[in-house]
Amino acid sequence: MRVHFINLDRSKDRLAEFTRTNSHLSELSRFSAVDGHSLDIPSLAQSGAVSTDILDNYTRGSVGDAMSNLALWDMAINTGQDVTICEDDAIVNRGFERGTEEVIRTLPPNWDLVLWGWNFDLFMIFEMLPGVSGCLAQFEQDRMRLAADAFQDLALTPRALKLIWAFGSPCYTVSPKGARALKNGLLPFRPMMLSCPEGIRAPPRMPYYRVLGHDGALNSIYRHLDAHVCIPPLVITKNDHAASTIQLNPPR
Secondary structure (H helix, E strand, C coil): CCEEEEECCCCHHHHHHHHHHCCCCCCEEEEECCCHHHCCHHHHHHHCCECCCHHHCCCHHHHHHHHHHHHHHHHHHHHCCCEEEEECCEEECCCHHHHHHHHHHCCCCCCCEEECCCCCCCCEEEEEECCCEEEEECCCHHHHHHCHHHHHHCCCCCEEEEEEECCCCCEEEECHHHHHHHHHHHCCECCCEEECHHHHHCCCCCCEEECCCHHHHHHHCHHHCCEEEEECCCEEECCCHHHCCCCCCCCC
């Protein structure tokens, strides 16, 4: 499986760290990330990619990240091939290539997306027993950050479960059909407040969440797609806010 990892041209330290950490991957392609600070927002709005008020919620960095992902969705559509998309802070398990192949073989023919990892600072929702019971899961981000090296060497037996809600998209695979569904469901990228009634049972116990990037926007359509999450994850991210090239807070 070829992994297309998104990396800004100016982020040479992140490039070096990613390639060193994930040197076991046999097929890596660097995607030169769209620099949000150089984007012409009115032109993007005219093209239908974003709304004119996108910067009310998104930072310029998160708009650039959304445009990078959008370009890779177009790659899936134009080539007719599944595309695996990775952020440059991802930490990939050494069994990733074998595990992803095994998981994809179990998917229904018309699958849209598989999320290989997520952010550990907040909850995730998936169908533990399809049609019977969902699961709201929480994680230990601090412990995970200390054990990232150990994670890479774990022998994992992953499976795919129906995805309802997740924070972050450090690595995922999208099918051509899924890429079309993402574009149809998410464009134009725009400020949104999403309802998550299940979220009231987990910190910060809020029923609504503001969308700050494309990964948050995905929560508006996951439950309506043939979208899956890999349990246990084959990819983690330390989710280091201080080192983020996307930035968390919108400019004032």
